[in-house]
Amino acid sequence: GAVVSQHPSWVICKSGTSVKIECRSLDFQATTMFWYRQFPKQSLMLMATSNEGSKATYEQGVEKDKFLINHASLTLSTLTVTSAHPEDSSFYICSANNPTSGRVDTQYFGPGTRLTVL
Amino acid sequence: GENVEQHPSTLSVQEGDSAVIKCTYSDSASNYFPWYKQELGKRPQLIIDIRSNVGEKKDQRIAVTLNKTAKHFSLHITETQPEDSAVYFCAASRGTDKLIFGTGTRLQVFP
Numbered sequence: 528g529a530v531v532s533q534h535p536s537w538v539i540c541k542s543g544t545s546v547k548i549e550c551r552s553l554d555f556q557a558t559t560m561f562w563y564r565q566f567p568k569q570s571l572m573l574m575a576t577s578n579e580g581s582k583a584t585y586e587q588g589v590e591k592d593k594f595l596i597n598h599a600s601l602t603l604s605t606l607t608v609t610s611a612h613p614e615d616s617s618f619y620i621c622s623a624n625n626p627t628s629g630r631v632d633t634q635y636f637g638p639g640t641r642l643t644v645l
Numbered sequence: 646g647e648n649v650e651q652h653p654s655t656l657s658v659q660e661g662d663s664a665v666i667k668c669t670y671s672d673s674a675s676n677y678f679p680w681y682k683q684e685l686g687k688r689p690q691l692i693i694d695i696r697s698n699v700g701e702k703k704d705q706r707i708a709v710t711l712n713k714t715a716k717h718f719s720l721h722i723t724e725t726q727p728e729d730s731a732v733y734f735c736a737a738s739r740g741t742d743k744l745i746f747g748t749g750t751r752l753q754v755f756p
Contacts, residue, residue: 561743570734570746571689620688624741632677632696632740636688 529625530554533637540611541645548606548640550621556601557623561634562594565618577604577621611644618642647672649737651747659755664722666750668735671716675737678711678718679744682731689734693720725754 530553540546550560558579563571575596576584583596595607608615618641622634648671658664670678676697681689695702695709695718702709708721718737722729735747 559741570749571744573743573745576743618686622744626741632738633679633691633694634738634744638688639686641686 529623529628529633529635531621531623531635531637533619533621533640535640536638537641537643539643539645542612543610545607545609546611546642548608548619548621548642550604550606550623550637552602552623552625552635555623555625555627557604558601558626560598560604560621560623562596562604562606563620563622565620565639571620574606579604608642611642613644616642616644647675647737647745649735649745649747651735651750653750654748655751655753657753657755658725660725660727662725664720664725664729664752664754666720666733666735666752667717668719668737668747669715669717670737670745672737672739672745673716674739675716675745677738677740678709679736680707680709680720681734681736683734683749684731692733722752725752727754727756730754 532551534549560577562574565571574589577596577598579598585591598604620639621637650669679694682692683689693707706723711718733750736744738744
């Protein structure tokens with residue numbers, strides 16, 4: 528299989544605090560993971576590509592200093608939303624390809640993290 | 646930059662009818678085209694995908710067609726059921742590269 532988990536599934540925080548979201552590949556190793564953000568009734572927008580052992584690649588318009596990504600191992604990528612504000616409230620979803628599967632281009636999605644900033 | 650357009654944004658059908666959702670992509674190097682079904686508050690669920698070396702693929706009530714020349718691909722759902730009601734997203738990528746998603750189609754199937 529190819530299972531991706533996320534933690535936490537939901538989080539509520541005060542404005543100005545930082546929140547860390549974890550994305551794990553449970554039964555495979557992922558050199559690359561992707562972070563998406565989805566606002567209500569909208570599509571998934573790619574924020575960044577997380578590369579194990581190197582810096583993440585951010586999409587245009589995404590502040591790298593605000594959304595810190597760390598991919599320190601082949602099974603874990605973390606997204607830290609620094610100094611969160613209400614406009615950062617969203618559904619954050621990660622995904623990963625399983626390079627050892629017969630379907631290397633298929634992305635497996637985590638269950639998502641609902642962030643609410645008060 | 647890369648872009649994927651998706652139509653319609655909403656689609657209402659009677660149970661048993663067919664539903665068709667269409668997407669157009671801009672990056673001619675795209676070679677992988679998945680379709681996802683997403684229920685409220687849940688992760689996107691892959692329902693079918695097609696690669697650029699194939700023109701059509703079918704899985705029970707679901708089929709996808711790809712026209713590489715026109716850079717179009719479509720999702721066809723036959724004999725729709727109320728449980729097919731959800732938001733459907735098309736996407737395109739260059740293999741293991743990032744997915745570019747369409748804007749989504751909210752499908753409602755009325756009993």
